[in-house]
Amino acid sequence: MAHIHFRVIEGRGLGFYAILGILAALVLAGLGAANYMEHNGHWVTGMSNQIVWGTPHVFAVFLIVAASGALNVASIASVFGRQLYKPLTRLSGLLAIALLAGGLTVLVLDLGRPDRLIVAMTYYNFKSIFAWNILLYTGFFGVVVVYLWMMMERRMNEYTKRAGMFAFLWRLTLTTGTGSIFGFLVAREAYDTAVLAPMFIIMSFSYGLAIFLLVLMAAMRWTGREFGDAVFTRLRKLLGIFVAAVLYFVLVYHLTNLYITQRHGIESFILVNGGSFTQMFWYGQILIGSVVPLVLLFSRLGNSRALVALAAVLVVLGGLAQMYVTIIGGQAYPMPMFPGKEVVSSSFFDGVVASYTPRLPEFALGIGGLAIALIATVLALKFLPFLPQSLSDADADPHSPAEPTKLVTV
Numbered sequence: 001m002a003h004i005h006f007r008v009i010e011g012r013g014l015g016f017y018a019i020l021g022i023l024a025a026l027v028l029a030g031l032g033a034a035n036y037m038e039h040n041g042h043w044v045t046g047m048s049n050q051i052v053w054g055t056p057h058v059f060a061v062f063l064i065v066a067a068s069g070a071l072n073v074a075s076i077a078s079v080f081g082r083q084l085y086k087p088l089t090r091l092s093g094l095l096a097i098a099l100l101a102g103g104l105t106v107l108v109l110d111l112g113r114p115d116r117l118i119v120a121m122t123y124y125n126f127k128s129i130f131a132w133n134i135l136l137y138t139g140f141f142g143v144v145v146v147y148l149w150m151m152m153e154r155r156m157n158e159y160t161k162r163a164g165m166f167a168f169l170w171r172l173t174l175t176t177g178t179g180s181i182f183g184f185l186v187a188r189e190a191y192d193t194a195v196l197a198p199m200f201i202i203m204s205f206s207y208g209l210a211i212f213l214l215v216l217m218a219a220m221r222w223t224g225r226e227f228g229d230a231v232f233t234r235l236r237k238l239l240g241i242f243v244a245a246v247l248y249f250v251l252v253y254h255l256t257n258l259y260i261t262q263r264h265g266i267e268s269f270i271l272v273n274g275g276s277f278t279q280m281f282w283y284g285q286i287l288i289g290s291v292v293p294l295v296l297l298f299s300r301l302g303n304s305r306a307l308v309a310l311a312a313v314l315v316v317l318g319g320l321a322q323m324y325v326t327i328i329g330g331q332a333y334p335m336p337m338f339p340g341k342e343v344v345s346s347s348f349f350d351g352v353v354a355s356y357t358p359r360l361p362e363f364a365l366g367i368g369g370l371a372i373a374l375i376a377t378v379l380a381l382k383f384l385p386f387l388p389q390s391l392s393d394a395d396a397d398p399h400s401p402a403e404p405t406k407l408v409t410v
Contacts, residue, residue, distance in 0.1 A: 030368015069208020289318010
C-alpha cells in the first residue's frame with residue numbers, strides 16, 4: 001500500500017512573497033480597471049452595442065470552463081478508480097473552486113451594473129439559459145467544497161466516491177450550460193448549434209488539465225518535492241488526448257457549418273476573410289493552441305518537462321484565442337434580421353462587420369481574474385494540506401492500480 005502524505009507549503013522565503021506580491025498587484029490592477037470602466041462607462045473599452053461581450057468575457061468564460069476541467073483529475077480517481085491520480089484529487093478540487101471564483105469575479109465586474117446581480121440571484125426566468133447557469137455556478141462551489149471535505153476528513157472518506165460521482169455529473173451539466181449559452185442563441189449564425197455543448201465539455205478537459213499541470217509542476221518544483229515520471233507521463237499523454245479531441249470537435253463544428261449553405265458566410269468570415277479573427281483562428285487557436293502542443297506532447301520532445309510546460313502554456317493561450325474567436329468573432333459578423341428574405345436595409349450597421357479593438361482596462365480585468373484564482377490557490381496551499389509531500393514513482397505506486405492508496409494528512 002502506498003502512503004501519500006499531504007503537507008502545507010512553508011511559504012516563508014522571498015520567492016513566495018514575491019509571487020504573492022506580483023499576483024496581488026495584478027488583482028489590484030484588475031480591480032482598478034473595473035472601477036475605471038464603472039466610473040467612466042463602457043465606452044472606454046472596445047465594446048459597443050454590436051460587441052457587448054468583450055475581452056473580459058473571453059477570460060471569464062475561459063476560467064469558468066477551465067474550472068470544470070480542473071476537477072477532471074479528481075473525477076478520474078474517485079469515479080473511475082484510477083489510484084495513480086488519488087494524490088492529486090485535493091489540488092484538483094482546489095483549482096476548480098479558485099478558477100471558478102476568478103471567472104465569476106470578472107463576469108460580475110464586467111456587467112456595467114454589478115449591483116443588478118442581486119436581481120439575477122432573486123428573480124429567475126427559467127426560459128433563460130443565464131438563469132440556469134447562476135444555479136449551476138453557485139451549486140458548483142457547494143458541491144466541490146463538500147467533495148473536498150469528504151476527501152480531507154478521514155471519517156468521511158467512505159463517501160468520497162459518491163460525492164465524486166455527484167460532482168462529476170454536476171460539472172458536466174455546468175459546462176453543458178455554459179456551451180448552451182451560445183448554442184441557444186439562434187440569432188447568431190456562429191452559434192445556434194448543438195455541437196457547442198459537447199465541444200465546451202472537451203474544451204474544459206483540455207484547458208483545465210493544462211492549468212492543473214502547470215500549477216502542479218510549479219508547486220512541486222518550488223517546494224522541492226519529488227514529481228516522478230509515472231504521474232507526469234500520464235498527465236502529459238492525457239493532455240495530448242484532450243487537445244486532439246478539441247481539434248476534432250472544431251473540425252466537426254466547421255464541417256457542419258460548411259455543409260449548411262446558409263452558414264457559408266460566417267464560415268468564410270472566420271476561415272478566410274475575417275481579418276484579425278481569421279488570423280486568431282489559424283495562428284492562435286489551431287497552430288499555437290493545437291498543432292504545436294500535439295507535436296510537443298506526443299513526440300520525443302515530450303521527455304523534456306520544460307517543453308511539456310511550454311505545451312501547457314500554449315494550450316492556455318490557444319484556449320483564450322478560441323474563446324476570442326467564438327465569443328467576439330460570433331458577434332462581429334452581421335446578424336441577419338430576416339434570414340432567407342431580401343429586405344430594404346438601413347444605414348445603421350446593417351450587413352457591416354462590427355469593429356472591435358480591445359483596450360488595456362479589459363485585459364487588466366481579465367488577467368486580474370486569473371490572478372485571483374492563482375493567489376487563492378497559493379494561500380490555500382500555505383494554510384491547508386492540499387499538496388502531496390511526494391509524487392515519486394514509489395509513492396504513487398503506479399504498478400498496482402487496483403491496490404488502494406493510503407492518504408495521510410500532516
